[in-house]
Amino acid sequence: MIPSALKPTMDSFNTLMRFFSNQKAKIGYGIMAIATIGGERIFSLLSFQCPCNVEQNMVYGLSYLLGPALVLFIVGLFLSTSLWRLYTGCCLNPRKLCPHRANCVGCLTVLFNVIVGALVAPIMWLSIALLNGTFYECAVSGLEDKALVNWFCKNRTITCKDELAKVLCVPSNMATENSKELLRILQAQSQILGWILIMSSASAGLIGTCYKNCRSQVSYLQLTFWKVYMEKEAEKFDSFTEEYATRLAERNLKSFFENKDPEAFPFPNHKAWEHISTIYTYDRGEQYYSTLQRYVENPNRDYTPEKMPLEMEHNLG
Template sequence: MDKFRTLFQHFQCSSELVMNGICLLLAVVTVKLYSSFDFNCPRLACYSALYGLGLPPFSSAASWPTGSQSVVMVEEWRRPAGHRGKDPGIIRFMFSSVLQRALAAPLVWILLALLNGKCFVCAFSSSMDPDKFLDFANMTPSQVQLFLAKVPCKEDELVRDSPARKAVSRYLQCLSQALGWSFVLLTTLLAFVMCSVRPCFTQAAFLKSKYWSHYIDIEHKLFDETCTEHAKAFAKVCIQQFFEAMIHDLELGHGRGVLAAVSAGSAAPTATDGANEEREKLHGITDQGTMNRLLPCWHEGKPPLRLSQEEPLVGDGWAGGGSQPSRKEVATYFSKV
């Protein structure tokens, strides 16, 4: 389990390109898993469109923004200013990163669904114009609507051997694949334009937002790890004190005999060194009240980002800002992929 956790943390710390690739790969896998099940169209005019368009792409889009980076972004947006001001550029950069990962899965879903054509046939077979096909001349309007609704089902007796079903299905599949390849071309051209236009903008604001965005993400993780380590050390010291007190009470109540030997064994140098090490991890915070006051202070008044007292602090609490540039900096937050 530790190896998987370490591998997951390594991927989390990787570049945006690697994370976007992982999201795309997972999206393709989920599409393959979904398509491996039997696709049964409802064959009802009022439900086929909803089923064909599909809720899975939207559910996959909603799954990615629930990651750790989106939580950090919301916390940074909603937290009080305290001793550290909030930079809107950092929040925009984090939102851009979350949005790119959130859109990766539904875009892959839409592309593969259009190239496959089954969902498109199910969604739009009932809305086809029967005048485009010659085989519907001898049917009543109600029979035409029933026939078009059953086009996605190859095994239905009404449309199994009908050439009209093949014509409608082939027409919709060709239209779906044309839209799919057009979608690929449009996405490729859009990515090319973004990569070409990006160097024309000033990159100083972008680099600053990217750096402090990474800092906030790492700070959030380190704070959680420190809290976990402190809670673990606090629990160990409390348990050790409990057993030492119990042994002392037992010694007073039943004499020093065997219990004295147990007490002597518990006071061995190794145990004492371990207790001192755990106490050092507490950083002097040894009671519940102090810890309860410390945690709100971290949320309400983040410490200013200044490691050296000689360095002047910027007005918004972000160290290293220096003098503000006279010209307006414009940052672009779209990905290279």
């Protein structure tokens, strides 16, 4: 029993926990943004040193600008559960990627959503890096295109063309005023590109969300329920997996050490795992919210492949 004096505190704590649980996606993006800003500052201050060489500036600057973005994109793909549900086993059975022609659009949609989700962190990195300008300044100062060099050094001394790659470095034979002016131009260009990237990403996100909701086969409240259900199903699946894996391990170890036949242990067969591992696509004619629910509510789920009629197996596939 909770003392009456502590009930208001517990209620406030539960309310706070529910708030964080409901906002965990936004909190996650906030943490990602803070980590990206911190990582960019660490790279800029501790490890980045522009070589001030025409032959190396471009490669060095772009490696710091694009390299972390590529790594973040790959990490985003690695952490995507949907990607592995779609991809696992497809080399042995390519039809798993698209078991039915009608479902190909759904599979492509899942793959598109995976790529878009993995692009969030790289876009954050590129936006922050461009707004800071350090990597862009180093890369562009190594340009060897004569037209661009002439544009940057227009109305300036001939030294500008020879010393453009050293604009970030000291000492430089370029006049201080010219050097500062070139740095301001490069930084302004970088920041403009950064804001263009931010505005383009935000606009694309808004348009994509509007299009997705406009084409949704369910109402907003049902879609909200669906999202909550999928989160809860994933949480419970993890807890059930741990519990049953523990029980199975204990049963096998007990059988081994006691030198006895193992006790009967109900466990899904291989075909059941295959069914619930497929990507779910919504059908208005079914009141299901996941492949797991579709499977457990199917009255013929316990049929074995040998006993199942061919037409029934086709309908389940």
